[in-house]
Amino acid sequence: MKRVITYGTFDLFHKGHYNILKRAKKYGDYLIVGVTGETYDIGRGKLNVHDSLATRIENVKNTGFADEIIVEEYIGQKIGDIIKYDIDSFVIGDDWKGKFDHLSRYCNVVYLERTKGISSTQIREDRFDQYNIGIVFDSDDNQLTNESKLVNNFCVKNIFCKDEKILDNFQEKYHVENICESYEQLIEYSDIIFVRCSIEQRFDYIIRALNSKKHVIYDPPATFNSEQYKLLLKLAKENNVILIENIKMVYIHIFNQLLWMAQGGFLGEILSINCSVSKNDVNRSNLFYELSTSSILVMLKVMGLDYKKFEYQVTKYKNNIEFATMNFAYPKGYATINVGNKVRVDNQLEIIGTEGTIRMRGDWWRSKNFELHTPNSNDIQVYNTNFEGNGFKYLLKAMLSMLSNNNIRSMGVFEDESIKIVEILEQVSNEIY
Numbered sequence: 335m336k337r338v339i340t341y342g343t344f345d346l347f348h349k350g351h352y353n354i355l356k357r358a359k360k361y362g363d364y365l366i367v368g369v370t371g372e373t374y375d376i377g378r379g380k381l382n383v384h385d386s387l388a389t390r391i392e393n394v395k396n397t398g399f400a401d402e403i404i405v406e407e408y409i410g411q412k413i414g415d416i417i418k419y420d421i422d423s424f425v426i427g428d429d430w431k432g433k434f435d436h437l438s439r440y441c442n443v444v445y446l447e448r449t450k451g452i453s454s455t456q457i458r459e460d461r462f463d464q465y466n467i468g469i470v471f472d473s474d475d476n477q478l479t480n481e482s483k484l485v486n487n488f489c490v491k492n493i494f495c496k497d498e499k500i501l502d503n504f505q506e507k508y509h510v511e512n513i514c515e516s517y518e519q520l521i522e523y524s525d526i527i528f529v530r531c532s533i534e535q536r537f538d539y540i541i542r543a544l545n546s547k548k549h550v551i552y553d554p555p556a557t558f559n560s561e562q563y564k565l566l567l568k569l570a571k572e573n574n575v576i577l578i579e580n581i582k583m584v585y586i587h588i589f590n591q592l593l594w595m596a597q598g599g600f601l602g603e604i605l606s607i608n609c610s611v612s613k614n615d616v617n618r619s620n621l622f623y624e625l626s627t628s629s630i631l632v633m634l635k636v637m638g639l640d641y642k643k644f645e646y647q648v649t650k651y652k653n654n655i656e657f658a659t660m661n662f663a664y665p666k667g668y669a670t671i672n673v674g675n676k677v678r679v680d681n682q683l684e685i686i687g688t689e690g691t692i693r694m695r696g697d698w699w700r701s702k703n704f705e706l707h708t709p710n711s712n713d714i715q716v717y718n719t720n721f722e723g724n725g726f727k728y729l730l731k732a733m734l735s736m737l738s739n740n741n742i743r744s745m746g747v748f749e750d751e752s753i754k755i756v757e758i759l760e761q762v763s764n765e766i767y
């Protein structure tokens with residue numbers, strides 16, 4: 335009996351999928367179809383899949399060609415599958431021509447001609463709403479344009495920048511379709527506004543976008559003033575639009591694993607959090623406020639909102655050199671956050687509990703792994719996740735699910751956490767200015 339295997343996502347099942355399964359079956363007597371798992375797709379940056387795994391499996395099953403269906407869960411699984419299932423032929427569409435030649439050590443590799451004129455990508459583009467994103471910025475350090483191409487339904491279409499030189503640099507790098515002459519025009523042409531400029535201007539840009547009923551992504555904090563911030567939240571609710579901060583780590587699996595362990599008792603009672611963040615290469619004043627937000631967020635998520643005492647010291651030197659240390663005393667624990675702008679601090683996040691310690695080294699807010707140290711073992715367990723790019727596409731993916739469920743509440747950062755962060759920074763800024 336000749337055994338054949340083929341793989342695919344089979345999203346929004348179409349004629350091309352049907353044809354390839356039919357032809358694959360003819361290559362042998364027994365056909366195994368590998369359907370990609372959700373975590374695998376997310377890890378390899380394929381975020382545009384619409385149908386659930388269950389639906390995609392059901393659709394493959396309904397063709398009647400598959401004798402067996404398996405789930406493809408990780409990169410490199412194919413070799414193991416070929417050996418395990420004693421496969422004679424591996425069949426795939428010729429859009430992959432040459433990519434699987436190395437499998438010919440294990441079985442025949444057959445590339446079949448793709449059915450012309452149809453793909454899941456095309457169907458997604460035709461069938462679902464497209465959201466135009468407009469960016470207002472004052473530096474050309476852009477994280478979104480390339481990442482948005484990898485998520486369905488989003489496209490950076492419009493930009494606005496008051497500074498011509500920065501605008502030119504931006505366009506040279508990203509080639510966005512439409513340069514707007516005014517912020518009003520940017521708002522008019524866009525469904526989502528990404529506010530990416532200095533803290534002093536953020537509130538104004540955000541409130542104008544919300545007043546025009548546009549969704550907003552912004553670099554936090556939106557403002558140092560908690561009353562102003564609550565006003566933004568109120569406005570977003572009244573207009574039923576999303577107001578979401580650009581904090582990407584909360585949408586990445588590894589961070590949720592870390593939270594699960596810290597909140598779920600894996601570390602015992604949490605005794606302490608030590609957190610350091612610094613940037614050396616950005617010449618921007620007040621950067622330390624922005625750097626603080628992720629650290630404060632982790633602390634609030636792990637230790638809660640009810641600290642008993644908060645002390646801080648901020649030192650500012652010339653040339654935008656800044657250093658801040660913040661200490662939060664909780665009834666049963668302590669958190670220390672060190673933030674440096676152009677001051678060399680070793681970036682690290684450490685969560686110490688009675689039964690274990692979690693450590694994320696380096697730029698932990700975009701880390702792909704953490705270590706778990708336990709007192710009774712010399713072994714360090716390392717938890718990993720794979721993700722591509724700077725993480726922005728995972729934020730967009732979360733936003734897409736909010737948009738399609740007509741739910742404006744972010745599941746990444748809760749409202750009470752956002753308010754608390756602004757209140758903390760407000761307290762600090764009141765003293766400095």
Ligand code: CTP
Nearest residue numbers: 342343344350354426427448449452453454455
């Ligand atoms: N396929 C095909 N003809 C098409 C589309 C897909 O033969 N018009 C084949 C692919 O070559 C692959 C299998 O169907 O062997 C599963 O492909 P998949 O990536 O799930 O489908 P696409 O439509 O290519 O999806 P996307 O647009 O998301 O890449």
